[in-house]
Amino acid sequence: MPAIPSFAAMPDENGFFGAYGGQFVPPHLKQIMDGINAAYDEIRQREDFQQELASLFADYVGRPSPIFHARRLSEQLGGAQIHLKREDLNHTGAHKINHCLGEALLARFMGKKRVIAETGAGQHGVALATACALVGIPCEIHMGQVDIEKEHPNVTKMKILGCKLVAVTRGAATLKEAVDSAFEEYLKDPEGTIYAIGSVVGPHPFPRMVRDFQSIIGREARAQFQQKHQRLPDYVTACVGGGSNAIGMFTAFLEDEAVHLVGVEPAGEGLEKPGRHSATLSKGHPGQLHGMACYVLEDAQGQPAAVHSIASGLDYPGVGPQHSYLKDTGRVQYDVASDAETLDAFITLSRVEGIIPALESAHAVAWAIRTAPTLSANQHILVNLSGRGDKDADYVAARLGL
Missing domain, CATH: 3.40.50.1100 (Rossmann fold)
Structure with a gap:
């Protein structure tokens, strides 16, 4: 390598x-x-x-946000240990x-x-x-x-x-x-x-x-994880729309070769359905949007494509330019989670750990839930839980008939 x-x-x-x-x-x-x-x-x-x-x-936002070991979720899944960087506990909830x-x-x-x-x-x-x-x-x-x-x-x-x-x-x-x-x-x-x-x-x-302002997330997380576990996590994951919470988390780990970085985009209703997903890095190509060069999802006329995600904060046809570069270099792996997986992760984390995540963040939780059983019990996944789900609770309850 x-x-x-x-x-x-x-x-x-x-x-x-x-x-x-x-x-x-x-x-x-x-x-x-x-x-x-x-x-x-x-x-x-x-x-x-x-x-x-x-x-x-420190005094307004409430930093540093803690890292929580999701023990019950990890035990139920088997395999890797899942940890959550609790950005949902910040003032304003994300x-x-x-x-x-x-x-x-x-x-x-x-x-x-x-x-x-x-x-x-x-x-x-x-x-x-x-x-x-x-x-x-x-x-x-x-x-x-x-x-x-x-x-x-x-x-x-x-x-x-x-x-x-x-x-x-x-x-x-x-x-x-x-x-x-x-x-x-x-x-x-x-x-x-x-x-x-x-x-x-x-x-x-x-x-x-x-x-730069968001990099406080990764700096805290890296130091906290080392202090608690005397090692770095094996995987660090975050959802990606525009990409601020993910870059905030990833920046501190970019030069740690042993740490696998995974950004999770919205597969929505399926990558095979144009206009019904927002997986820019997975299905787009280099272009220009909103004053920057980046990966873009475009329609047949070369215009920004219609996009969809169950999470309102992720339905964007572009992505941050640094994410575009990190995809091309291979330093970050970009995967996807569907609306259905995300809803399941939202409910699972809520009912197993008593933490209601934002639908955006639940994409990264879905990836961790999918991946943990494929890893060993001495491996660790650190999820950036970028926001809380108060804003999504009524929408999810109506959608699921709760």
């Missing part, structure tokens, strides 16, 4: 991870992106910024608060008058509305009408937190359309507004910036 390359210097100065990333935007918008990049480079070197962020992580705090602090530092963003499942929207309330900046969230109806608890939270919620009814009325709508609104005033992208996607510097 060839030696694993060093990933420490990525992306390059132009925002590329190999052939992926960059800034595929009009010249005037490139200037804006370069300004955000310069401000980020400045603020990340400041001790006062790092201290404020660390303090908020990993999204990690980068939203960073983006809100950056917006304040840059003197921006408004923060705008998209959301799918609503976790990014809730987290960003929370962070903006904390720093005192108005917040506008664009969300597909389908997701508004599906994720009503998060919609209510966003309204309580004081953000302006824009319902997007065009097209499929899900995440991709929410991104389009938010970006169009952002272009009306890019000088006074910052677009707080909700994943490791979009033009440079957002894939790097969101990754």
Whole structure:
């Protein structure tokens, strides 16, 4: 097996991870992106910024999030031991608060008058509305009408937190359309507004910036696992839509050759059904979307394809450029879990361990449930449980007739 390359210097100065990333935007918008990049480079070197962020992580978010050994689930399955990195215990209920705090602090530092963003499942929207309330900046969230109806608890939270919620009814009325709508609104005033992208996607510097803020997950997990077990896990897995929680977890392990990294995409209703899955890395090909080069799912006309996932936060026809690079290098294996498997994992984890996972996170749990019986009892799978399932409980109960 060839030696694993060093990933420490990525992306390059132009925002590329190999052939992926960059800034595929009009010249005037490139200037804006370069300004955000310069401000980020400045603020990340400041001790006062790092201290404020660390303090908020500890006293506001509740970090470090613990690692839980799912003993009963592991015993029932046989084979490998399953462990959960409990990002669901963060304030606002998911990993999204990690980068939203960073983006809100950056917006304040840059003197921006408004923060705008998209959301799918609503976790990014809730987290960003929370962070903006904390720093005192108005917040506008664009969300597909389908997701508004599906994720009503998060919609209510966003309204309580004081953000302006824009319902997007065009097209499929899900995440991709929410991104389009938010970006169009952002272009009306890019000088006074910052677009707080909700994943490791979009033009440079957002894939790097969101990754950096989310990398706290993997740094904590690596140290915690070593302290408790005097070794590293054999497998580390996370769900992948845009890819922020997965990159946040994987980054600390990229140069640990013995650790197998597995990203789990939505197979939806089947990979053989175009438009009914969101498995971008498994079924897509290199292209461009939303200002970046990445793997893309396209239709016969070369446009972003219709996509589907039971998890609103994963139905996106692109993926982060670093994930695209990691697929090509083979450093990360990208697998899939279907809607049916995900629902089963959602219920299984809830009833065996008393933990209700987000449907997004349940994709990674499904992979662990499928894989653990094929491994030995002295092997360990670490799952990034990226969010809790409060937002999905009514939807799942209705779907299953509970």
